[in-house]
């Protein structure tokens with residue numbers, strides 16, 4: 001093995017070993033020294049050993065320890081070691097996942113990972129899937145397929161004739177739609193101000209009673225897992241209504257769709273299988289390294305048509321491994337191998353336990369905050385916890401001091417007009433001890449101001 005790779009592996013091992021005890025956000029002085037890695041392009045090159053050595057000696061300390069167990073910001077996975085190791089080996093292979101003939105092993109393992117994910121998520125047999133960089137691109141690809149299909153149903157060939165003369169498409173979303181869906185809507189030319197917005201209940205779920213009547217082609221965007229509360233839209237009645245009118249139903253399930261893999265949580269996402277397309281992340285709750293998302297479409301041909309590029313004599317088409325026919329990219333790393341490794345290692349019960357464990361940790365956070373007299377703002381049904389420490393200014397103080405103190409990292413949000421600390425438990429590495437240690441650090445900071453107000 002070339003020594004440069006052994007050296008990187010040794011350094012990576014040491015980094016991961018130190019994670020459990022290091023501070024989560026980097027110290028400001030460790031960020032300042034990054035200047036040493038920047039500046040003008042070196043006139044003459046630097047040795048490979050020195051490049052990797054500097055990267056570790058200077059760069060590692062300026063990382064955020066989100067690969068460890070006490071990072072609860074945004075919705076961030078930690079990268080299972082088996083998945084990271086597979087990623088390294090696949091990196092050495094440096095395969096292009098565009099078409100099967102470029103890499104038989106990639107084509108086979110990506111399809112296998114997609115089949116396993118379809119099974120665990122309980123999506124209909126026969127769905128077509130493809131790996132993309134993340135849930136945002138999965139939303140883009142799915143909604144492009146939707147756009148193709150609803151226009152084809154009224155006899156309009158979008159790929160040939162373009163948007164200029166296209167029949168108008170109505171896009172329906174919930175008031176709590178995730179910004180990444182709005183980005184997909186922007187990119188695809190639907191127009192954010194032309195959306196029909198459905199009211200939501202106190203947990204952020206679309207209200208399925210009183211759905212509007214829609215004329216012409218339409219697409220409905222639902223979500224499985226609200227980014228703040230973790231709540232699920234009622235997809236079954238929404239799909240019944242949409243399908244009766246000829247509409248397409250999409251599910252943004254970036255992290256929440258994995259609830260389907262845990263028997264005790266599956267009912268939360270009941271009915272998502274009635275949709276036409278799904279977007280889900282690998283790099284969040286499945287804990288595969290960045291970047292990894294999956295798009296699934298019930299009618300794969302709609303996705304193929306939406307991603308079509310016209311004939312190119314040198315490119316093979318229509319074989320089993322021709323993933324570039326189903327994704328926005330052509331050349332692409334073999335990111336499905338990371339997911340294959342995670343799924344093969346965990347198995348059905350391991351994925352279920354990972355999901356269940358994170359939900360249990362979230363409930364533990366919520367219980368301990370309530371016991372201490374603070375107000376939990378959401379129904380903690382999944383891995384998300386929203387907590388207030390008094391008035392908005394006080395909550396924001398507790399959040400920013402917690403981030404600086406370094407025991408753990410939590411984000412902030414606004415929920416129904418109230419500032420909230422936002423905790424998302426998405427890491428395979430988080431233990432009960434990590435939760436307790438984090439709660440204690442947060443409560444210490446919260447109590448510095450005296451009595452908790454509720």
Ligand SMILES: *Cc1c(COP(=O)(O)O)cnc(C)c1O
Pocket residue numbers: 075133134135136137178180181223225226227252253254255281293
């Ligand atoms: C994270 C998230 C996204 C965006 O996913 P990326 O992987 O960051 O592109 C979209 N929707 C929801 C609900 C999310 O949680």
